[in-house]
Structures are given as structure tokens and as C-alpha cells.
Amino acid sequence: MGELHASWSEEIEAPIAEVFAIAADVPNSPQWQPSLNKVEVRETDAEGRATLVDTEADAKVKTTKQTLRFDYDEPTGMSWVQEEGDIKSLVGSWTFVELAPDRTKATYELRADPGRMLGMALRGPVEGKVKEFLTKGAAEGLKRAAESG
Secondary structure (H helix, E strand, C coil), X not given: CCCEEEEEEXXXXXXXXXXXXXXXXXXXXXXXXCCEEEEEEEEECCCCCEEEEEEEEECCCCEEEEEEEEEEECCCEEEEEEEEECCCEEEEEEEEEEEEXXXXXXXXXXXXXXXXXXXXXXXXXXXXXXXXXXXXXXXXXXXXXXXXX
């Protein structure tokens, strides 16, 4: 199995700055992102944002651990890349587009190479379910968090 690629977008009834602030609060993301079980911050930038974190994520077929390096482009997005972890490679991002002063389009995107062993577990219909769980869950969770705040 090769690389998995998935993305999900949601239109959120909140200003882009608020949506970005929620997504950029990486230590609290397990509160609204269903696939994240745990986040531990190892390094922060000058603004106090997490730049290196250890995570534990539910990949549906297995719980995985990753060390991720974050980069921020406030308020239009953020990205991360796995520095080490249980899967071969992982790159992700949030992209935010202001649709109106109080409306933002948020897109969550993941590219992952699960490696040979995990890849074998992700064949067939399971692959689609895992991709949807990871991306749709994050985007819908961010929408709920932004619209309820």
C-alpha cells in the first residue's frame, strides 16, 4: 500500500482569526478532535504556540504515536510533519479562507504512508472509513468548537 491522502472542508460560522486560534491551540485539540487521544508539548515558538509535540492518535485500526513539528501561517493556516513515529510518514495541514467577516472555510488535509504492516490493515473499505474518521472528524470538531464558543 502506498500513501494515503485525504481532506475534508467545513464552512464555519466564525471569523478566521477565531478559527485559527482554536486550531493553533494544539495542546487543547484533543477536546474537539476525535482522533487525538493525547498531546504533549515539547517545544514552543516566541508566541507560545506548540512547535514540537508528541501525540497519541486513534487511527481506527491501531493507536499510533508521533512526534510532530508544527509551522504556523496566521491566520490562513498551519502545517505539521512527523519527525518520528509509528507510521512511515505523516504530513498535515489546516487551510483557512475568509468567506465573510464571520464565515470561514476550513480544510483539513493529511498525507500519510502507514508503512507495510499498518498498510495491510488499511486495505479495502477500511481505508475509506479511516480517512473519513481522521479528516471529517477533525473538521467537524473544529466547526463545533468555533461555533459553540
